[in-house]
Amino acid sequence: MHSLVFNRVERSRYLDSVALMRLSRSLSALPGIEAAALMIGTPSNKALLREAGLLAVEGEEAGPNDLVIAVRALEHRAGQDALASALQFLENKDDSSPRTGLRAKTLAGALELLPEANLALISVPGDFALLETRKALDAGLSALVFSSGVPLEEERALKRMANEKGLLVMGPDCGTALLAGVPLAFANAVPRGGIGIVSASGTGLQEVSCLIARLGEGVSHGIGVGGRDLDERVGALGTLAAIDALERDARTKVIVLLSKPPAPGVAEAVLERLARCAKRSVVCFLGLDRPGLARTLHEAAEMASGKKIESLKNEIRRVPGRVEGLFCGGTLCSEAELIFQRRGRYGDRFIDLGDDRYTRARPHPMIDPELRNAHVARALADPEVGVLLLDIVLGYGAHSDPAGVLLKENLSMKTVVASVVGTDRDPQVRSLQVERLSEAGVLVAPSNALAAEWAAALSSY
Amino acid sequence: MSIDALLAGPVRIVNVGLEGFASDLAANGATVVHVDWKPPRVEFAALLGQSAEAANREALRRILAAEPALTDIRRAGELIPRLDASRLVLHAGPPVAWERMCGPMRGAICGAAVFEGWAPDLEAAEELAASGAIGFAPNHHFRAVGPMTGITTRSMPLLLVENRAFGNWAACTINEGLGNVLRFGGNDAEVLGRLGWLRDEFGALLGRALRAAPLELSPLIARGLAMGDEMHQRNVACTSLLLRAVAPGLASMGGSLAKAFSFIAGNDQFFLNVAMAMGKSILDPAGGVEGSTIVTAMARNGTDFGIRISGCGDEWFIAPVEMPQGLYFPGFSAADANPDMGDSAILEAVGLGAFSMAAAPAVAGFVGAGGFAEALATTRAMAEISAARHPQWRIPALDFAGAPVGIDARRVVETGTAPAINTGIAHRRAGVGQVGAGVARAPLACFEKALVALARL
Numbered sequence: 001m002h003s004l005v006f007n008r009v010e011r012s013r014y015l016d017s018v019a020l021m022r023l024s025r026s027l028s029a030l031p032g033i034e035a036a037a038l039m040i041g042t043p044s045n046k047a048l049l050r051e052a053g054l055l056a057v058e059g060e061e062a063g064p065n066d067l068v069i070a071v072r073a074l075e076h077r078a079g080q081d082a083l084a085s086a087l088q089f090l091e092n093k094d095d096s097s098p099r100t101g102l103r104a105k106t107l108a109g110a111l112e113l114l115p116e117a118n119l120a121l122i123s124v125p126g127d128f129a130l131l132e133t134r135k136a137l138d139a140g141l142s143a144l145v146f147s148s149g150v151p152l153e154e155e156r157a158l159k160r161m162a163n164e165k166g167l168l169v170m171g172p173d174c175g176t177a178l179l180a181g182v183p184l185a186f187a188n189a190v191p192r193g194g195i196g197i198v199s200a201s202g203t204g205l206q207e208v209s210c211l212i213a214r215l216g217e218g219v220s221h222g223i224g225v226g227g228r229d230l231d232e233r234v235g236a237l238g239t240l241a242a243i244d245a246l247e248r249d250a251r252t253k254v255i256v257l258l259s260k261p262p263a264p265g266v267a268e269a270v271l272e273r274l275a276r277c278a279k280r281s282v283v284c285f286l287g288l289d290r291p292g293l294a295r296t297l298h299e300a301a302e303m304a305s306g307k308k309i310e311s312l313k314n315e316i317r318r319v320p321g322r323v324e325g326l327f328c329g330g331t332l333c334s335e336a337e338l339i340f341q342r343r344g345r346y347g348d349r350f351i352d353l354g355d356d357r358y359t360r361a362r363p364h365p366m367i368d369p370e371l372r373n374a375h376v377a378r379a380l381a382d383p384e385v386g387v388l389l390l391d392i393v394l395g396y397g398a399h400s401d402p403a404g405v406l407l408k409e410n411l412s413m414k415t416v417v418a419s420v421v422g423t424d425r426d427p428q429v430r431s432l433q434v435e436r437l438s439e440a441g442v443l444v445a446p447s448n449a450l451a452a453e454w455a456a457a458l459s460s461y
Numbered sequence: 462m463s464i465d466a467l468l469a470g471p472v473r474i475v476n477v478g479l480e481g482f483a484s485d486l487a488a489n490g491a492t493v494v495h496v497d498w499k500p501p502r503v504e505f506a507a508l509l510g511q512s513a514e515a516a517n518r519e520a521l522r523r524i525l526a527a528e529p530a531l532t533d534i535r536r537a538g539e540l541i542p543r544l545d546a547s548r549l550v551l552h553a554g555p556p557v558a559w560e561r562m563c564g565p566m567r568g569a570i571c572g573a574a575v576f577e578g579w580a581p582d583l584e585a586a587e588e589l590a591a592s593g594a595i596g597f598a599p600n601h602h603f604r605a606v607g608p609m610t611g612i613t614t615r616s617m618p619l620l621l622v623e624n625r626a627f628g629n630w631a632a633c634t635i636n637e638g639l640g641n642v643l644r645f646g647g648n649d650a651e652v653l654g655r656l657g658w659l660r661d662e663f664g665a666l667l668g669r670a671l672r673a674a675p676l677e678l679s680p681l682i683a684r685g686l687a688m689g690d691e692m693h694q695r696n697v698a699c700t701s702l703l704l705r706a707v708a709p710g711l712a713s714m715g716g717s718l719a720k721a722f723s724f725i726a727g728n729d730q731f732f733l734n735v736a737m738a739m740g741k742s743i744l745d746p747a748g749g750v751e752g753s754t755i756v757t758a759m760a761r762n763g764t765d766f767g768i769r770i771s772g773c774g775d776e777w778f779i780a781p782v783e784m785p786q787g788l789y790f791p792g793f794s795a796a797d798a799n800p801d802m803g804d805s806a807i808l809e810a811v812g813l814g815a816f817s818m819a820a821a822p823a824v825a826g827f828v829g830a831g832g833f834a835e836a837l838a839t840t841r842a843m844a845e846i847s848a849a850r851h852p853q854w855r856i857p858a859l860d861f862a863g864a865p866v867g868i869d870a871r872r873v874v875e876t877g878t879a880p881a882i883n884t885g886i887a888h889r890r891a892g893v894g895q896v897g898a899g900v901a902r903a904p905l906a907c908f909e910k911a912l913v914a915l916a917r918l
Contacts, residue, residue: 123478
């Protein structure tokens with residue numbers, strides 16, 4: 001049977017991409033619908049739709065300010081119904097989404113309503129993030145730039161500008177921060193305390209702050225600097241500014257620095273700065289083994305708090321087959337892979353589902369973990385795979401029930417090891433998520449590093 | 462250092478982008494303002510990046526430094542010699558030829574032609590106008606403004622407002638009152654008779670009183686805002702204040718003043734035309750600042766809407782005019798309405814009218830659902846497209862924040878927020894007059910064209 005493609009173009013309509021992708025998914029799930037997508041009609045988006053067999057004549061004519069609603073249906077009626085429900089959703093958008101009290105249309109308008117604002121949280125598309133960040137700095141605000149896609153030289157210019165003004169630019173591509181007890185973007189509800197964290201990795205910051213919380217300690221501030229801050233072209237401008245600030249901050253007693261291995265010159269500059277710091281520091285350059293440095297996020301949390309993470313005894317029942325690691329957090333994926341490499345294991349596979357390859361036109365798996373289920377199902381059916389290694393990331397911004405999504409798959413077919421990044425004060429409540437996973441037979445490790453160790457010990461090939 | 466203050470807390474956040482982040486922060490008890498960010502239209506995004514800040518500061522400085530005073534009433538031909546030199550009719554809005562003019566404007570022109578003695582009756586006047594024997598030009602090209610049709614001809618008495626800080630002046634006809642009047646296209650004997658009295662008696666009297674005691678307008682506007690006027694839809698307070706100010710001067714002249722007093726007292730909108738001339742006198746000196754995106758005029762002629770921006774001098778940026786949304790007098794409906802018309806949008810350009818809606822809850826009924834909350838929201842929305850808050854013109858209901866002043870064409874394009882304009886609504890047929898009042902929007906295309914033109918300079 002021939003399927004039908006329906007397009008509807010809404011002129012001058014804008015919705016953020018997360019909202020569009022969520023709506024795309026719920027449309028796809030309607031009866032009689034093969035595929036559906038809502039996208040702004042930029043040339044690249046139209047190319048994606050064309051590739052997906054979702055672009056009709058109407059959609060071809062959409063401009064970069066227009067919204068294209070595209071569905072491919074088995075029959076006429078289903079297609080029309082899907083378009084109608086998309087429109088209905090768009091009309092009701094304001095009623096269904098939680099609204100904050102104070103609203104404006106521009107940064108300048110927002111500052112009229114809140115003149116004492118001191119931080120801008122910027123998550124607009126990359127092309128515009130630069131402009132909005134400049135506006136924020138000009139207005140005397142520090143900025144957390146969640147957006148990615150800002151060129152490196154612009155990132156350096158923004159951070160220089162911030163330094164001159166005594167302000168902080170976190171990011172671009174900064175997913176997590178905790179400032180003065182306020183969790184920003186994808187962060188967890190952790191208690192305040194004496195440990196200050198500077199991190200080039202969002203999930204790295206989440207893992208360490210949650211481990212610290214579970215060790216009974218607290219975080220003074222968690223400052224994200226963006227994944228490329230320790231690139232030699234940026235020269236750790238953000239990291240050094242954050243270290244300076246934490247050194248002056250009375251609440252901070254220990255400074256933790258988390259990053260993948262920096263450019264050699266940058267690493268020396270940062271280590272030299274920490275050596276002269278009046279406060280004790282713990283450094284984890286994930287993948288750089290050097291005496292005195294933490295080798296894993298797990299170790300960084302232990303060294304910072306001076307406490308040991310309790311590893312429950314685990315019955316070792318070896319299973320044949322390799323390990324398949326399916327991760328939502330990129331840094332968690334790297335950490336696991338490193339642990340296997342240190343054990344001399346190279347025959348396993350680790351996939352970061354947050355990588356651009358998997359998230360094109362889809363929300364990040366932390367927002368929509370459903371993306372992972374197809375990979376989980378495939379691995380469960382793969383005779384070469386003995387053990388699945390997974391991460392569950394909780395916190396603000398993350399999916400409301402990632403364990404529930406995962407448990408849609410029949411996990412009892414294989415040995416599954418997982419770690420749950422989060423705290424009991426997170427909206428998803430970590431202990432409840434752990435309980436559901438354990439009931440389904442998943443082995444839940446206290447940290448991502450331990451989960452990797454367990455998985456390595458369990459599997460043999 | 463600012464970083465230290467940030468870390469000391471409390472963190473107060475402006476969230477630009479994903480709304481979920483703001484909801485989480487609010488749920489966590491953090492103070493957050495969410496920005497309903499929309500991408501600027503792609504073709505204009507590049508233009509918005511260029512910095513007009515310094516130029517706009519200069520344009521704004523000039524606007525805020527103005528010292529307008531109502532100083533005299535003068536014959537139009539005397540102030541504008543071209544009116545005496547030829548059969549020229551000035552009209553509202555950007556240039557428009559007779560063939561494209563709306564009904565009320567044609568009607569008013571015919572009435573004015575009879576009034577000036579160029580034609581014996583309206584029929585002959587229409588033939589004359591269509592024949593090309595009468596010239597047409599915008600008020601704005603001759604330092605003048607006029608409400609609705611804005612028709613100005615040589616013998617009409619004009620209110621003269623002088624901006625003492627810059628030595629320039631601007632003029633506007635005298636408001637004729639409500640009902641059957643020339644500005645709404647009325648042109649019968651009653652209308653022309655009133656124009657004659659304004660010319661022969663009233664103008665002369667008020668002119669003498671003003672020459673003896675000129676009226677400073679900026680402080681008057683400040684008081685009017687505090688008394689519930691926004692100077693476009695509502696001028697009750699300012700008209701009363703004006704009457705109070707000129708009464709002693711008029712009284713000292715002797716003669717029969719009863720008609721003059723009752724004329725002003727019986728016309729709540731008398732001050733409208735004074736405010737318009739003031740707006741023009743304030744904004745003209747702000748023109749011609751190289752690179753500035755500040756709007757120096759907005760005007761409509763019932764066919765087209767035109768704006769000027771400082772950096773492009775006298776050039777008009779034009780788009781088809783829109784229909785006002787409003788409330789109608791009994792017996793009339795939107796089907797009777799003429800498209801948006803008049804030079805009175807100069808008031809919005811100077812920060813009054815819809816921009817100061819929050820000052821005038823009494824006329825908030827003309828905006829959408831019409832609650833006071835909506836009036837506040839209108840002023841807040843207009844503040845987002847304005848460069849500054851007026852330091853003297855303050856609005857009590859906004860905790861004495863200033864009226865939003867200095868429309869920045871960049872912000873209009875960036876936010877997609879079209880300036881709102883409080884307006885009267887004329888019947889689409891000449892001679893019927895006003896049928897309602899409401900709110901019109903300036904077309905976004907005018908602002909986009911202006912930015913493109915400025916970028917090409």
